[in-house]
Amino acid sequence: MELGTIRVLLVEDSGFDVIVIKDMLTKKMDSSFKKTNFEIIRADSFRDAKSKLANNFFNIILLDLTLKDSMGLDTLRKMYAETPETPIIVLTNINDHLVAINAVKEGAQDYLVKGQFNSNLLMRAIHYSIERHKMLVALRSMALIDQLTSLYNRRGFLNLANHHIKLAKRKKRNLLFLFCDLDNFKYINDNYGHLEGDKVLKDTSSILKETFRESDIIARFGGDEFVVLAIDVNEEDEKIIIERLKRNIINYNVEKKIDYSLSISMGSAFYEPSDITDIDEILNKVDQLMYEEKKKKYRNR
Structure with a gap:
């Protein structure tokens, strides 16, 4: 041995x-x-x-x-x-x-x-x-792994997130939560087929992996929803990370030359150790922020 x-x-x-x-x-x-x-x-x-x-x-x-x-x-x-x-x-x-x-x-x-x-x-x-x-x-x-994307599934994310929330409180680390939802995913499935829809989900997971660090927790939360927990970040990192994600999505649309555009609505929230609450409250907050962005997109069409 x-x-x-x-x-x-x-x-x-x-x-x-x-x-x-x-x-x-x-x-x-x-x-x-x-x-x-x-x-x-x-x-x-x-x-x-x-x-x-x-x-x-x-x-x-x-x-x-x-x-x-x-x-x-x-x-x-x-x-x-x-x-x-x-x-x-x-x-x-x-x-x-x-x-x-x-x-x-x-x-x-x-x-x-x-x-x-x-x-x-x-x-x-x-x-x-x-x-x-x-x-x-x-x-x-x-x-704990989503078979299609190889990201964590909902159960895996909740298990790991709860663990890291406890660590963050104890070790005084900041956290950033991001909730993402694909725009017009039903349109892609209906017009290009479910195989193409699966490909979009896998490509989205690759974009998220490219955007975030290996130490961050990325999950397919269900259907066309994704959630990310970025660990040990600063408040100014939030804008940088979101801009990086948007830039990676733009690059994807240019390089893939697809008939439709990949678009993601997102909500994010930065937490210092003293502000961290339970995972349900945090996810509800970023989920609401994501839907506010999605509503703005539809109003501006």
């Missing part, structure tokens, strides 16, 4: 247990782990772990459930809520089958009782946990 360097966040308040775990991860008794290196960062409390997670990437977390500022399965729940994208192995002195089952239900990839595992077992648990977590992420993504 080869995975290069694995960055481990060891959340453990016992200095003795830290020495034991570090020693296990440097022994590499099993030859199959010879090419794996472990970079171990220790946090001695939940608060310390939160701080390190905010500024570092980790492949896995080894979590003691009994910390000076957090106890029991609540420690796991809080850690999982903090970083659901990182696999967690629980390390504990409690040899309780029911607690172990509940830990897995709460998001842990594995549950190891201190004093009952050796170096090889720990290393295997780490490797398998990372791989299982990757498979779970892949399976979840299949249910």
Whole structure:
């Protein structure tokens, strides 16, 4: 098993247990782990772990459930809520089958009782946990992706948006929401066929991908509606982003030389951390702004 360097966040308040775990991860008794290196960062409390997670990437977390500022399965729940994208192995002195089952239900990839595992077992648990977590992420993504455009679907967007709203509030990051609706999409379907309509949807998704960053969340929200969450932006970026999107649409219409013009109505709203509300309220606001723009277009015809 080869995975290069694995960055481990060891959340453990016992200095003795830290020495034991570090020693296990440097022994590499099993030859199959010879090419794996472990970079171990220790946090001695939940608060310390939160701080390190905010500024570092980790492949896995080894979590003691009994910390000076957090106890029991609540420690796991809080850690999982903090970083659901990182696999967690629980390390504990409690040899309780029911607690172990509940830990897995709460998001842990594995549950190891201190004093009952050796170096090889720990290393295997780490490797398998990372791989299982990757498979779970892949399976979840299949249910969160729109098959036609390969963007996130409505469910995927709402899941990720809620997560990033929490992060934005905690880490003091600004957010920009954009709601887009294709103009005259029914006309395209009725006059050029549904295959052409599907092509327009796919081309629109490509334009949005070209306009926004990989770190931004782009979704086909339903039918001919698209929504974007741009992360960690400044208020002055809003106008720049919208102008970039409009320019990319113009370029598309010129380059494609199609009989009809691709047109998008959009509504956008910038949020500072203190202004961020729940996702439904935000989407309702940008949706209303989008419809106001669409009405203006029809009035000016």
